[in-house]
Amino acid sequence: MKPEILEQLKQLIGKEHVQSSSASRLVYSYDATPGYQSMPDAIAVPGSTEEVAAIVKMCNENRVPIIPRGSGTNLCGGTCPTSGGLVLLFTRMKSILEIDEENLTATVQPGVITKSLIDAVEERGLFYPPDPSSMKISTIGGNINENSGGLRGLKYGVTKDYVLGLEVVLPNGSIIKTGGKLAKDVAGYDLTKLMVGSEGTLGIVTEATLKLIPIPESKQTMLAVFDSMERAAEAVSSIIAHHIIPATLEFMDKPTIKAVENFAKVGLPLNAEAVLLIEQDGEEAAVSKDMKKMQVICQERGAISVEAAKTPLQAENLRTARRTALSALARLKPTTILEDATVPRSKVAEMVHAINETALRFNLTICTFGHAGDGNLHPTCLTDARDKEEMERVELAFEAIFEKAVSLGGTITGEHGVGEMKAPYLEWKVGSAGIEIMRAVKQTFDSNNIMNPNKIFGKDTRKRLVVKS
Amino acid sequence: MKPEILEQLKQLIGKEHVQSSSASRLVYSYDATPGYQSMPDAIAVPGSTEEVAAIVKMCNENRVPIIPRGSGTNLCGGTCPTSGGLVLLFTRMKSILEIDEENLTATVQPGVITKSLIDAVEERGLFYPPDPSSMKISTIGGNINENSGGLRGLKYGVTKDYVLGLEVVLPNGSIIKTGGKLAKDVAGYDLTKLMVGSEGTLGIVTEATLKLIPIPESKQTMLAVFDSMERAAEAVSSIIAHHIIPATLEFMDKPTIKAVENFAKVGLPLNAEAVLLIEQDGEEAAVSKDMKKMQVICQERGAISVEAAKTPLQAENLRTARRTALSALARLKPTTILEDATVPRSKVAEMVHAINETALRFNLTICTFGHAGDGNLHPTCLTDARDKEEMERVELAFEAIFEKAVSLGGTITGEHGVGEMKAPYLEWKVGSAGIEIMRAVKQTFDSNNIMNPNKIFGKDTRKRLVVKS
Numbered sequence: 001m002k003p004e005i006l007e008q009l010k011q012l013i014g015k016e017h018v019q020s021s022s023a024s025r026l027v028y029s030y031d032a033t034p035g036y037q038s039m040p041d042a043i044a045v046p047g048s049t050e051e052v053a054a055i056v057k058m059c060n061e062n063r064v065p066i067i068p069r070g071s072g073t074n075l076c077g078g079t080c081p082t083s084g085g086l087v088l089l090f091t092r093m094k095s096i097l098e099i100d101e102e103n104l105t106a107t108v109q110p111g112v113i114t115k116s117l118i119d120a121v122e123e124r125g126l127f128y129p130p131d132p133s134s135m136k137i138s139t140i141g142g143n144i145n146e147n148s149g150g151l152r153g154l155k156y157g158v159t160k161d162y163v164l165g166l167e168v169v170l171p172n173g174s175i176i177k178t179g180g181k182l183a184k185d186v187a188g189y190d191l192t193k194l195m196v197g198s199e200g201t202l203g204i205v206t207e208a209t210l211k212l213i214p215i216p217e218s219k220q221t222m223l224a225v226f227d228s229m230e231r232a233a234e235a236v237s238s239i240i241a242h243h244i245i246p247a248t249l250e251f252m253d254k255p256t257i258k259a260v261e262n263f264a265k266v267g268l269p270l271n272a273e274a275v276l277l278i279e280q281d282g283e284e285a286a287v288s289k290d291m292k293k294m295q296v297i298c299q300e301r302g303a304i305s306v307e308a309a310k311t312p313l314q315a316e317n318l319r320t321a322r323r324t325a326l327s328a329l330a331r332l333k334p335t336t337i338l339e340d341a342t343v344p345r346s347k348v349a350e351m352v353h354a355i356n357e358t359a360l361r362f363n364l365t366i367c368t369f370g371h372a373g374d375g376n377l378h379p380t381c382l383t384d385a386r387d388k389e390e391m392e393r394v395e396l397a398f399e400a401i402f403e404k405a406v407s408l409g410g411t412i413t414g415e416h417g418v419g420e421m422k423a424p425y426l427e428w429k430v431g432s433a434g435i436e437i438m439r440a441v442k443q444t445f446d447s448n449n450i451m452n453p454n455k456i457f458g459k460d461t462r463k464r465l466v467v468k469s
Numbered sequence: 470m471k472p473e474i475l476e477q478l479k480q481l482i483g484k485e486h487v488q489s490s491s492a493s494r495l496v497y498s499y500d501a502t503p504g505y506q507s508m509p510d511a512i513a514v515p516g517s518t519e520e521v522a523a524i525v526k527m528c529n530e531n532r533v534p535i536i537p538r539g540s541g542t543n544l545c546g547g548t549c550p551t552s553g554g555l556v557l558l559f560t561r562m563k564s565i566l567e568i569d570e571e572n573l574t575a576t577v578q579p580g581v582i583t584k585s586l587i588d589a590v591e592e593r594g595l596f597y598p599p600d601p602s603s604m605k606i607s608t609i610g611g612n613i614n615e616n617s618g619g620l621r622g623l624k625y626g627v628t629k630d631y632v633l634g635l636e637v638v639l640p641n642g643s644i645i646k647t648g649g650k651l652a653k654d655v656a657g658y659d660l661t662k663l664m665v666g667s668e669g670t671l672g673i674v675t676e677a678t679l680k681l682i683p684i685p686e687s688k689q690t691m692l693a694v695f696d697s698m699e700r701a702a703e704a705v706s707s708i709i710a711h712h713i714i715p716a717t718l719e720f721m722d723k724p725t726i727k728a729v730e731n732f733a734k735v736g737l738p739l740n741a742e743a744v745l746l747i748e749q750d751g752e753e754a755a756v757s758k759d760m761k762k763m764q765v766i767c768q769e770r771g772a773i774s775v776e777a778a779k780t781p782l783q784a785e786n787l788r789t790a791r792r793t794a795l796s797a798l799a800r801l802k803p804t805t806i807l808e809d810a811t812v813p814r815s816k817v818a819e820m821v822h823a824i825n826e827t828a829l830r831f832n833l834t835i836c837t838f839g840h841a842g843d844g845n846l847h848p849t850c851l852t853d854a855r856d857k858e859e860m861e862r863v864e865l866a867f868e869a870i871f872e873k874a875v876s877l878g879g880t881i882t883g884e885h886g887v888g889e890m891k892a893p894y895l896e897w898k899v900g901s902a903g904i905e906i907m908r909a910v911k912q913t914f915d916s917n918n919i920m921n922p923n924k925i926f927g928k929d930t931r932k933r934l935v936v937k938s
Binding site: 008031050091101102103104105125126146147149153154158160161170173174176177178180181183184185186187188189190193196197198202214237240241243244245249252277280281285286289341342344345346371373374375376410411412413414415416417418422426430431434435436437438440441442443444445454456463 | 530569570571572573574581594595615616618622623627629630639644645646647649651653654655656657658659660661663665666667671682683684706708709710712714751752754755758760761770811812813815816825840842844845857878879880881882884885886891894898900902903904905906909910911913914922925933
């Protein structure tokens, strides 16, 4: 970055809000994804939409890449500055601007921590369902860019389902407002939904209006233990086939159970091949009825035990245990590569089976957990990025996993995003005509390719897991 | 249309599937919107995605406009061939291809009648919630192009919320597949949601995978009668503020009640200033609890009476009565202009008040009904298109209504689409930068502007209601 650009940046937003020391640049050179570390040229912390617009305009004129970043918890290399440039932080734009109880909306800045918003609305008897596992540190802006899911996705949907309106700075520096506090709006193309999940490649979200719903009056939690993954998957299918949509329907396989139990100590059964964490919420009598039915279904499908959480604390412990799966697994080996191949829910058993076979074939440790109810699996490879030979096998194994997912009518990513990591595989899902029109959309918004370059659209030949030297 | 193009068309899909007689052209020269009648050059009825692709390619090469059309029930001039060209019908592509009970999806061709799909899935204990008033004749393809809403939108959302995947023929003739039988998919830009509501301006939907949900086990219906519109609106706000989201929360004003009762004879109270049609569905006990609470709320807000439907037939009659509002009003005057200005739900009373004032000011008859729960109002002007002087006033009145809606944080269209009718007002909602980027998206998909031209993007000077001579 030319010194005069850095100087201009300081003039635009104040020199105390621009960082360019080696230490700062190092801090923002990586995210939660292994293998994509790369130094940015500088970091800017704007305080307002107008400052964001001024920065974007200046960067566009000077062809400086911009990488908008929440807390960097993404798992697709989505915020690694692999072309250098300017990392944009939102730590000065982190206000909950309004919780509108009449219209059931919250208006927030992008830097708000997901959990803070959830807590703030729950205090008023309202509910913001999207709950990515990283919600204690992730930001709403990051969630919007990645269209984050979570444990409550099966019943309540994902981030996109709760974004009603956005303020966005386009790459040319102009500011648009989409949607509003509106349950219905069909005035022109749906730029709101197009922006959600666009991974920072089309513009910068500077404000969001989110939909809230009334908080369910009660919730119950139970754990079903199985001695085979197939039986657990059959129970999942049977629950849905009985027309029950539980609030949560999560599973963990044996190695994940073991790692989580060692880490979280909540009393998970170490001899189980699979557990299902099942929750239902809603009106109390209806919840009890559903839980009873699901208990019977699990038992019919051969569950070893089905036990309800007896206290809210015990329920919270089970949820927390599931949420810590990645952290727990990450302690076991130097490098953890977590994917989110997703299939139609009827194909979960087949996909888990294929993942296990693939791990055997390539002699790798792959643990699997995830959102069984919506077919969103997290095969997680425990490996070591320094072992080049093993990393080649990891690469091949995930290729096989993605190929299988797509062949089952699934997708290469259910909730993590494409980022840089899965860019080489996008075409398998969307086809060459799909890639072509997506590239054209990108070009339309961002003709100079300054917005989070290298993400979504890959160079054909680049292998995702080959670690930079 | 040059004779050789017509000839080519006949060769592509068979001459029995191409119409160009004056009679045929007249049939497809208009839709449910007054004032936009215009003759197409021909009508084509393709039988497969491949035939659609071949037609599109040929039209693109020859710069022939294509107007995809379901049943033409839209209210925004969305399917009037105002630049001539080829009307595309889907009466040969009207199969429900699959109802997948394991994955809770339906895969359909665009020509399927909405009500047929609803009935087919309900037979299996499943539920497809989007229920536009025209559902007995509207098609799923039309619903997708317009992102249709309906009476169940408040609780269940609109068409977009149920489209999981699409097959689309792009204007260059290539075929893309988006999404799938997937609860979660973030592989690239969300072209599914971009296509839904794009009014046939970006491509032709040739197949759709729709989300189904379990059908609620019970439903209750009641009618609350008010002697002032304000009180009815307050009851609506109070219901939501009590964190109840009913399945239906519809209102009709006095003149609408009168017209509907004369037409449908279901026993609506002719002396009422406003009625609310309220429904809740779900688990039986929970439904009863909600209905009881809503009854009390309505009484507290001054309802003259609140009466539950005693039989399913009575409930169905009330729903049908509400659905016939447009038809009932349309009998009263030669021309009916129905709009769908939409506001945040907290502004419903203020907006209804403004509509009534506007009608008075311009000396017009405007009846209002609509989806009170989601702020989606249908001010309906009873007029006569042959009366030029009155039509000028109608034009001015709707301008005032749109302006007011936008000033209240609302939108110019909640569920009907922009089409040609509201194109001149789109900028009020989305701003000049918004229009600019939307136009650029259109240009990206459809560089020759063959896909339903004149829709969404208006010529600045054209007044919407000036009837063609």
